[in-house]
Amino acid sequence: SQNQSSSSSIISRFQEYLQINTAHPNPRYYEAADFILSQAESLSLESQTIEFVENKPLVLLKWPGKDPKLPAVLLSSHTDVVPVESHKWTHPPFAAHIDSDGNIYARGSQDMKSVGMQYLEAIRKLKDSGFEPTRTIYLSYVPDEEIGGRDGAEKLVESDVFQKMNVAFVLDEGMPSADDKYRAYYADRSPMWLVIKATGAPGHGARLYDNTAMENLLKSIESIRRFRASEFDMLKAGLKTTGEVISVNLVFLKSGTQTPAGFVMNLQPSEAEAGIDIRVPPTVDQDAFERRIAEEWAPASRNMTYEFKEKFSTLDIFGKPAVTIADSSNPWWVLLEEAVLNAGGKLEKPDIFRGATDASFFRQRGFPAVGFSPIANTPGLAHDHNEFLNQQEYLKGIEIYAAIIKAFASYAEQTESKASKYEL
Numbered sequence: 001s002q003n004q005s006s007s008s009s010i011i012s013r014f015q016e017y018l019q020i021n022t023a024h025p026n027p028r029y030y031e032a033a034d035f036i037l038s039q040a041e042s043l044s045l046e047s048q049t050i051e052f053v054e055n056k057p058l059v060l061l062k063w064p065g066k067d068p069k070l071p072a073v074l075l076s077s078h079t080d081v082v083p084v085e086s087h088k089w090t091h092p093p094f095a096a097h098i099d100s101d102g103n104i105y106a107r108g109s110q111d112m113k114s115v116g117m118q119y120l121e122a123i124r125k126l127k128d129s130g131f132e133p134t135r136t137i138y139l140s141y142v143p144d145e146e147i148g149g150r151d152g153a154e155k156l157v158e159s160d161v162f163q164k165m166n167v168a169f170v171l172d173e174g175m176p177s178a179d180d181k182y183r184a185y186y187a188d189r190s191p192m193w194l195v196i197k198a199t200g201a202p203g204h205g206a207r208l209y210d211n212t213a214m215e216n217l218l219k220s221i222e223s224i225r226r227f228r229a230s231e232f233d234m235l236k237a238g239l240k241t242t243g244e245v246i247s248v249n250l251v252f253l254k255s256g257t258q259t260p261a262g263f264v265m266n267l268q269p270s271e272a273e274a275g276i277d278i279r280v281p282p283t284v285d286q287d288a289f290e291r292r293i294a295e296e297w298a299p300a301s302r303n304m305t306y307e308f309k310e311k312f313s314t315l316d317i318f319g320k321p322a323v324t325i326a327d328s329s330n331p332w333w334v335l336l337e338e339a340v341l342n343a344g345g346k347l348e349k350p351d352i353f354r355g356a357t358d359a360s361f362f363r364q365r366g367f368p369a370v371g372f373s374p375i376a377n378t379p380g381l382a383h384d385h386n387e388f389l390n391q392q393e394y395l396k397g398i399e400i401y402a403a404i405i406k407a408f409a410s411y412a413e414q415t416e417s418k419a420s421k422y423e424l
C-alpha cells in the first residue's frame, strides 16, 4: 500500500531494526530474527529459521522465481553488530535518533543493518510495481559475522540447505565511500593472525648479555617493521590500493615478570611475545610467506616459535585464488554494474576488501560473491563511535538495490555452474 511504501514508514522500519541490540557478546538474535520474519510475512516471502548452532538463529527468506530450474541469487547480511562505548556517542547507539540533517545514528546503520533492510525494501518496491522474478532470490540473515562467521555464514555454505538452494551468485557487504562513487569488492584479504614467542636467558636487569627473550623478540619486530614500511610505502605512493598490499600491524606485546606490586624492574624476563594482525591479498603465496615468517620473524635459531590464531586460506576448493571475476566476462558483474549506473549511481573500479567478510566463505567454496553496500557521500564509521547513515542516502540505496535485484531476477540465461568462473 501507499502507506507501507512511504518514506517515513521505510525509515521507521529501519529504525526498528536498528533498535534491536544485537551487539556482542549478548546479541538479541531472536528479536532480530522475529523482526525479519515479520517483515518477510508482510512481503509474502517464504521463510525458515535455522539454528546451525544453538541460540544463533539464521533466517533464510525466499522470493521464488517463475523458473525454478534457474540457479538462484543470494542476498546476504549479518544481523550482529560490534559492541559500543555508549557514553562516547552523541546519541544513544540503539535509539536510531534522527538529527536535523536527517542522519540516523545507530550501531549497525552502516555495518550492516542498512543493507539487510534495504534488500527487503527494494523487494517491497518491486512487488508494489507488479514485478515478478524469473529467477529465485534468497536472502540470508546470518549471525556472528563480527566474531568470525564460523557459526553463521560458514555453517550456511557448508549445509545441505545451501546445496539445495542452487546459488549462482552472492551479494554481501561492502564499505561506505566518502565520495560519490560506490565501492564494490571482488575478493577479501585473508587474515593471518600471528603470535610470535621468544624465549631467552633470564638474568639481572643490570647485566648486558646476549640471547635475552626481549632482544630475540625485538630483532623480529625490527624485521617486521621494515616489511610493514615497504608495503605501506607502496600504498602511500599510490602504486597499490589497501586491498592489494600486505598489512602487518602489531596488536599486542606481552612480557615482563609481574607481582602484586607491579612489574619487577631488575629482572630480564625469559619469555616475550607479540601479536600481529596480518592481511594478505588473494594472490600472495601463503606457503612462501609462512616460510618467511619461520625464517625471519620467528627463527628457531633465535629461540622463537610461532602460531596462527586465525588463518583464512587465500585459495578456494579448486586451488585457485578465491576471487570473483569482476569484468565483462562475468554476467553477474555486468548486470550489477549496469544496474547501479542505470539507477543513477557511480561505481569505482572493483577492489579487494581490506578485512574478511562472510563473502570469503562463499568464495572459498567456489561461489562468486561481490561485496557491495550502497553507501556513498558518507564517512566510514563502521565499528566507530557515532556510526550514522543519512536517510536520503539510505533511500537512494533502496533504489540501487531495486535496480540490481530486478536485473538479477530477470536474468534468464542458464549459464552458471560452480566451476564456470574457471572455464571462462
Ligand SMILES: CSCC[C@H](NC(C)=O)C(=O)O
Pocket: 145, 146, 147, 148, 149, 191, 310, 354, 355, 356, 357
Ligand atoms: C577472522 S574474522 C574477522 C572479521 C573481520 N571482518 C571485518 C569486516 O572487519 C575482520 O576482518 O577483522
Ligand SMILES: [Zn+2]
Pocket: 078, 111, 112, 145, 173
Ligand atoms: Zn559487517
Ligand SMILES: [Zn+2]
Pocket: 082, 111, 146, 382, 383
Ligand atoms: Zn563489522
